[in-house]
Amino acid sequence: MNIVAILKMVPDVVEEFEVAADGKSLDIEFLRLIVNERDEHALEQALILKELLGGSVTALALDAPDIDDVLFTALAKGADRAVKVTGVEEGLTTRSAASILAQTLPNVPDLLPAELILTGCQAIDDIDAQAPALLARRLQLPYLGLVSGVEVDASTNTAKVAKEFAGGVRGEFELTLPAVLGIQAAEKPPRYVPVAKVRAAMKEGEIEEVTAPVASEAALIDIIEMNVPEVAGRAEMLEGDADEIAARLCDVLVERGLL
Amino acid sequence: MPDPTTTTYFGLPGFVVLWLFAVVAIVLFVRRVLHLLGILRLARPEIRWDRIPKRLGYVVRNVFGQARLLKEPAFGLAHFFIFWAFVFYAGSFFWNLIRGLFPVLPVPYADDMPLVAFAMEVLTVVALVAIVGAALRRYVFTPARLERTFDASFVLILITILLVTFLGGQGFKALAEEHAIAWSPVGNALGSAFAGAGIEPDTAQTLYLSMWWIHMVTVLFFLAYLPSSKHAHLLFSPFSVFFTDLSAGGMPAASEGAAQLDQFTWRQLFNALACAECGRCDRACPAHNAGFALSPKDLIHSVKEIVLSIDRPAVKAAAKGSNGGNGARTVKLLGETVSAEEVWACTTCMACMHLCPVFNEHIPLVTEMRRFMVSEGDLEERLQDVMMALTRYGNSFGKSPRARSKWTQGLDFKIKDARKAPVEYLWFVGDYASYDPRMAEATRATARTFHRAGIDFGILYEGEQNSGNDIRRAGEEGLFDMLREKNMQALGKADFKKIVTTDPHTYHALKNEYANGDGAVPASVEVLHYAELLDRLISEGKLAVNGGVNVRATYHDPCYLGRYNNVYRQPRRVLKSLGVDLVELPRNRGKSYCCGAGGGRIWMEDVAGVQERPAENRVREAADLKGVDTLVVSCPKDLIMFQDALKTEGLEDRLVVRDLIELVEEAIAPAHSGEPTVETQA
Amino acid sequence: MAGNVLVMADQWRGELSDITYELLALGRELADGLGVSLEAVIVGHQLGELPNKLGAADVVHCLDNPALADPVPDAVSQALAEVIKQQEPAAVLIPWTNVAADLLGLLPAQLDAPFLNFCQDVRVVDGQLEARCVLYGGKMEAKVVGRARPLILGVLPGARSAEQGRVDGAPTVVAASVAIQDSGVHFKSYVEPEAGDVDITQQEVLISVGRGVQSGDNVKIAEELAAELGGAVCGSRPVIDQGWLSLSRQVGKSGAIVKPKLYIAAGISGAPEHVEGMKDSDTIIAINTDPGAPIYSVAHFGAVEDATDVLPALLDAVRAKKG
Numbered sequence A: 001m002n003i004v005a006i007l008k009m010v011p012d013v014v015e016e017f018e019v020a021a022d023g024k025s026l027d028i029e030f031l032r033l034i035v036n037e038r039d040e041h042a043l044e045q046a047l048i049l050k051e052l053l054g055g056s057v058t059a060l061a062l063d064a065p066d067i068d069d070v071l072f073t074a075l076a077k078g079a080d081r082a083v084k085v086t087g088v089e090e091g092l093t094t095r096s097a098a099s100i101l102a103q104t105l106p107n108v109p110d111l112l113p114a115e116l117i118l119t120g121c122q123a124i125d126d127i128d129a130q131a132p133a134l135l136a137r138r139l140q141l142p143y144l145g146l147v148s149g150v151e152v153d154a155s156t157n158t159a160k161v162a163k164e165f166a167g168g169v170r171g172e173f174e175l176t177l178p179a180v181l182g183i184q185a186a187e188k189p190p191r192y193v194p195v196a197k198v199r200a201a202m203k204e205g206e207i208e209e210v211t212a213p214v215a216s217e218a219a220l221i222d223i224i225e226m227n228v229p230e231v232a233g234r235a236e237m238l239e240g241d242a243d244e245i246a247a248r249l250c251d252v253l254v255e256r257g258l259l
Numbered sequence B: 001m002p003d004p005t006t007t008t009y010f011g012l013p014g015f016v017v018l019w020l021f022a023v024v025a026i027v028l029f030v031r032r033v034l035h036l037l038g039i040l041r042l043a044r045p046e047i048r049w050d051r052i053p054k055r056l057g058y059v060v061r062n063v064f065g066q067a068r069l070l071k072e073p074a075f076g077l078a079h080f081f082i083f084w085a086f087v088f089y090a091g092s093f094f095w096n097l098i099r100g101l102f103p104v105l106p107v108p109y110a111d112d113m114p115l116v117a118f119a120m121e122v123l124t125v126v127a128l129v130a131i132v133g134a135a136l137r138r139y140v141f142t143p144a145r146l147e148r149t150f151d152a153s154f155v156l157i158l159i160t161i162l163l164v165t166f167l168g169g170q171g172f173k174a175l176a177e178e179h180a181i182a183w184s185p186v187g188n189a190l191g192s193a194f195a196g197a198g199i200e201p202d203t204a205q206t207l208y209l210s211m212w213w214i215h216m217v218t219v220l221f222f223l224a225y226l227p228s229s230k231h232a233h234l235l236f237s238p239f240s241v242f243f244t245d246l247s248a249g250g251m252p253a254a255s256e257g258a259a260q261l262d263q264f265t266w267r268q269l270f271n272a273l274a275c276a277e278c279g280r281c282d283r284a285c286p287a288h289n290a291g292f293a294l295s296p297k298d299l300i301h302s303v304k305e306i307v308l309s310i311d312r313p314a315v316k317a318a319a320k321g322s323n324g325g326n327g328a329r330t331v332k333l334l335g336e337t338v339s340a341e342e343v344w345a346c347t348t349c350m351a352c353m354h355l356c357p358v359f360n361e362h363i364p365l366v367t368e369m370r371r372f373m374v375s376e377g378d379l380e381e382r383l384q385d386v387m388m389a390l391t392r393y394g395n396s397f398g399k400s401p402r403a404r405s406k407w408t409q410g411l412d413f414k415i416k417d418a419r420k421a422p423v424e425y426l427w428f429v430g431d432y433a434s435y436d437p438r439m440a441e442a443t444r445a446t447a448r449t450f451h452r453a454g455i456d457f458g459i460l461y462e463g464e465q466n467s468g469n470d471i472r473r474a475g476e477e478g479l480f481d482m483l484r485e486k487n488m489q490a491l492g493k494a495d496f497k498k499i500v501t502t503d504p505h506t507y508h509a510l511k512n513e514y515a516n517g518d519g520a521v522p523a524s525v526e527v528l529h530y531a532e533l534l535d536r537l538i539s540e541g542k543l544a545v546n547g548g549v550n551v552r553a554t555y556h557d558p559c560y561l562g563r564y565n566n567v568y569r570q571p572r573r574v575l576k577s578l579g580v581d582l583v584e585l586p587r588n589r590g591k592s593y594c595c596g597a598g599g600g601r602i603w604m605e606d607v608a609g610v611q612e613r614p615a616e617n618r619v620r621e622a623a624d625l626k627g628v629d630t631l632v633v634s635c636p637k638d639l640i641m642f643q644d645a646l647k648t649e650g651l652e653d654r655l656v657v658r659d660l661i662e663l664v665e666e667a668i669a670p671a672h673s674g675e676p677t678v679e680t681q682a
Numbered sequence C: 001m002a003g004n005v006l007v008m009a010d011q012w013r014g015e016l017s018d019i020t021y022e023l024l025a026l027g028r029e030l031a032d033g034l035g036v037s038l039e040a041v042i043v044g045h046q047l048g049e050l051p052n053k054l055g056a057a058d059v060v061h062c063l064d065n066p067a068l069a070d071p072v073p074d075a076v077s078q079a080l081a082e083v084i085k086q087q088e089p090a091a092v093l094i095p096w097t098n099v100a101a102d103l104l105g106l107l108p109a110q111l112d113a114p115f116l117n118f119c120q121d122v123r124v125v126d127g128q129l130e131a132r133c134v135l136y137g138g139k140m141e142a143k144v145v146g147r148a149r150p151l152i153l154g155v156l157p158g159a160r161s162a163e164q165g166r167v168d169g170a171p172t173v174v175a176a177s178v179a180i181q182d183s184g185v186h187f188k189s190y191v192e193p194e195a196g197d198v199d200i201t202q203q204e205v206l207i208s209v210g211r212g213v214q215s216g217d218n219v220k221i222a223e224e225l226a227a228e229l230g231g232a233v234c235g236s237r238p239v240i241d242q243g244w245l246s247l248s249r250q251v252g253k254s255g256a257i258v259k260p261k262l263y264i265a266a267g268i269s270g271a272p273e274h275v276e277g278m279k280d281s282d283t284i285i286a287i288n289t290d291p292g293a294p295i296y297s298v299a300h301f302g303a304v305e306d307a308t309d310v311l312p313a314l315l316d317a318v319r320a321k322k323g
Helices: A037-053 A067-077 A094-107 A131-139 A195-204 A242-255 B014-041 B052-064 B073-101 B114-140 B150-177 B185-196 B201-228 B232-242 B266-274 B280-284 B296-308 B312-319 B340-345 B351-355 B362-375 B381-393 B401-408 B431-435 B440-453 B469-473 B477-493 B504-513 B530-539 B569-577 B614-623 B636-649 B660-668 C018-034 C073-087 C101-111 C216-229 C237-241 C307-322
Strands: A002-007 A009-011 A033-035 A056-062 A081-086 A116-120 A143-153 A158-164 A170-176 A179-183 A207-211 A221-227 A236-238 B425-428 B457-459 B498-501 B526-529 B552-555 B630-633 B656-659 C005-008 C038-044 C059-064 C091-095 C115-125 C128-135 C140-146 C151-155 C172-175 C185-191 C205-209 C232-235 C262-266 C283-288 C301-304
Touching (some): A002 A067, A002 A131, A037 A056, A037 A143, A056 A067, A081 A094, A131 A143, A131 C101, A143 C101, A195 B477, A236 A242, A242 C301, B073 B150, B073 B201, B114 B150, B150 B185, B150 B201, B201 B232, B266 B362, B280 B296, B280 B351, B351 B362, B381 B477, B440 B660, B498 B504, B498 B530, B526 B530, B530 B569, B530 B660, B630 B636, B630 B660, C005 C018, C018 C115, C018 C151, C059 C073, C073 C101, C091 C101, C101 C115, C216 C232, C216 C262, C232 C237, C283 C307
Parallel strands (some): A002 A056, A002 A116, A081 A207, A116 A179, A143 A179, A236 C301, B498 B526, B552 B630, B630 B656, C005 C038, C005 C091, C059 C172, C205 C232, C262 C283, C283 C301
Antiparallel strands (some): A009 A033, C115 C128, C128 C140
């Protein structure tokens, strides 16, 4: 059972965002990058499957600030290989990134065919594509997204996959392997790996580097303006400490016949 | 009087009989001790023999002086006498033993020396009284924490036999010699009593010999039995005091944690041998009293169980490197006799270790097991989130590092950036004082007070990170190291003379755990808690307080300021200088009762079985004080915990929780300029 | 027909969701703006009367095929791609729902067409479509245009009101036949959420808890408050994932769409996935420590405070009021 987990860095929404001088991109001065949350779930799901069935997990990512830390953390969590795709420009759109991945994956030594390629089903900066679907199409592999559970049957080379629908209903699908899955949530929340183990991985582990193809695809969309949305447009804001707020809310409930 | 060892019994000289008994007893004793040492050798090494003079000082104070036991005077005194009677007895016994084994030695028996005999008689009588007291306590007025075990009763009986046979022997000796013996008042009195009971001097001589032999054989039996009994603490506790951790609130050296025997250090296992199961730790433990799974006494007892579960062949096999058939090295503590809930319940408040008469170390055990679980990724999700947040953002709130100084908005002056301009005091604000909205006003009050005092201070702004004190105690040693390194980098870029902290937890870390070798806080840099600095500013006249804070208040000693660092006087002096009528809590200073937030517990869920949270217990204690309406704290976590507890206990009308700094600011300035305060009107 | 606006109907288990009509309303506006006609496409099997319910459209392409009976994204994508290739629309509006979510990835990849994700609104500006897209979980928004046709737009719920799109009409229904190839993805069955729990869609009062409540204990306080107000507790995804509440209590895209009289969002920041599940509640009260939380833009009353402080205070106040 060989699994590739693809990780990508996205801006951390903990920071205040500002628009850059060009008026149509993020100001990167104070930008902090973190791993896309769903990608962490994808890695976790990969590790869970490996622990269950054996095999290997390769964590793979396009080069980005702090990506080495992320890949070493993946090694510390139990990934067997870490691969960094270098020579990519910064600020790629999802479509360009997925297209680079699709071209690079077959060139990584001893990587494909992997039974499963897992990555987050979406990211907060997906403006022009969904990476796993595009990757699956380019690699001509079956794809399913919004996945929150994976069971593999090695004897039939299939995976039983749970996909989220609405109202708490899940659908069960069967996929022929190899396949690409867009992970919404792993069976368990991503594990914590102690700093000491990450540091040990930094000392002992190795990140393989693969160069990205030179040709990148022409963009199909243009961002013409970016801005911070206006919030608190509707809400009447209540001031004071918790008790004062509670008292005001109580009045509101009475006024509206809710109490 | 005939010499018991030169008298012949059934054709055998007495000293030969004594040799037989002595050899058997000593062989059994040594065998047992070597076995126990063999088990300790399977554990990880730990150096506990540095600074020997200091260690000997501890032994003098706490073994010979019984200092910790005497903190509970009634029982402590009884133990004090039993201890000294024991030492005296042990000394005189070995004297007599040597003399008996080598009858040719030209020395008398110890009890033939008038002064020694006198002292022994007096001690014996006192010890008998103490033993009656102890027996009454154990069997008639049994405190809840005491368990009646066979072992305890057996030892009480043995000791009684020893005391009675000695006194009896003295009596029969006096009777047999038919004249009063110098310096033997009890012997003489008993002699007359025995004579009055019709005992003949000849019979007395035989009875004297019987007493002597019963006494010697009992002691030899006791010697052989001791290392296997609960009273092994007689043997081991002096060593556990000697091998105590000399650092303040010391954390075990970096490790991957421990769950099984060979993953603990020998000193951690040694706790098991030294414990006398007195239960002081349980009584002091906030987690235990709240109904959480933890009992520090049971924790040590569980260690004892695994240590004593290993038999001789297993130790031998393990020592040869193999796993010894039944796996001596891998006997599990965590997950078998100790549950994860127990380990996570500890607040690391230090109350148990502070009281333990044999200097056992509970917190290192807890820390090792927490480290193990952290290393296995076996921890509750909220704690995991906090660890992620600390790794990522350097604060436990998961907020942007740039938001750390947000509280400064609303000050009408700018606080210096210590990374850019030299300052005298570097103020290390800490996570809770920086990020928690409930603390913001108190933190601003601190800034305004420093400003008013005219001291030259600055902060590190987003350069500061969580000090790591609590996450270290939650078992994430590597994360503590990382936070320390980042803080050290930030401190390295700043130019300052002294450090002042808001949070006692931060204070402890910076003062005691940042200064170790790797270019950390140099020893020349003084680390102060703001209570210490305020005390200094007031006493030096730099902060003029008008003494107008006319409240009747009590003060809660934070664990990490008090027990960990002995800062008790300064906050009290500050309060008194403000005019506060200070009423002490029943549990004050070293006996202070933890709010329940320490050791990372502030980030964990309540454990099943909670009856009354520590903070709730504490605010009720404060509310019960007559006329006291203010609970003063000097720790941000206390403020948060106690304010919550007031709500859940419904004591909001009775008590307010206030930070020390708020009272200080009230005393130096009218709360709102232009608006006269209550004090000035009155 | 070439240059038209094509709306994909959100058909799931034989029903059309509100967002279908929202998209029809938006599509109509765009079609009028461009001076073209509005077409709809509905995919499934044994669709019966459903195509006729898309009255706002001029033409409905009906892809009724046994291979499309179940929502296998790959199959639906193949079918749609076929229709798009035939019809050459200027724009394709796809509803951003869990049912259609995978199409948003597959379809543009298959057609190599420009795609705009997370569209909150789309307008015609100078004869060109310009979308307002939500980025970074609502922290930013961007005006975006496509460079080629057909432009595929993933439109979030709430772009227009569904009522606007519920138009009685008699659209021309065209049966389209497409060949579906096996994609290696096979639907097996649905797993329903465990029954027996409270149906949160039927409650008049919902106390909804999010990440900001910090612990399972605080959920209990929310439960007490819900009991006092005669309602139930529900939550956002993180709380469900933590196991503090069962899956049947989830509000949002993957959970339930609720419209109670009172919705108290405690410690919920208001990610778009959550907001779409509760935005139509009569009275929304939001309590969150982050003054910039997007939840305030849908709430009627807001307070920047720690929900763990306000909930117990509110519980006390409500109890006091009730006597």
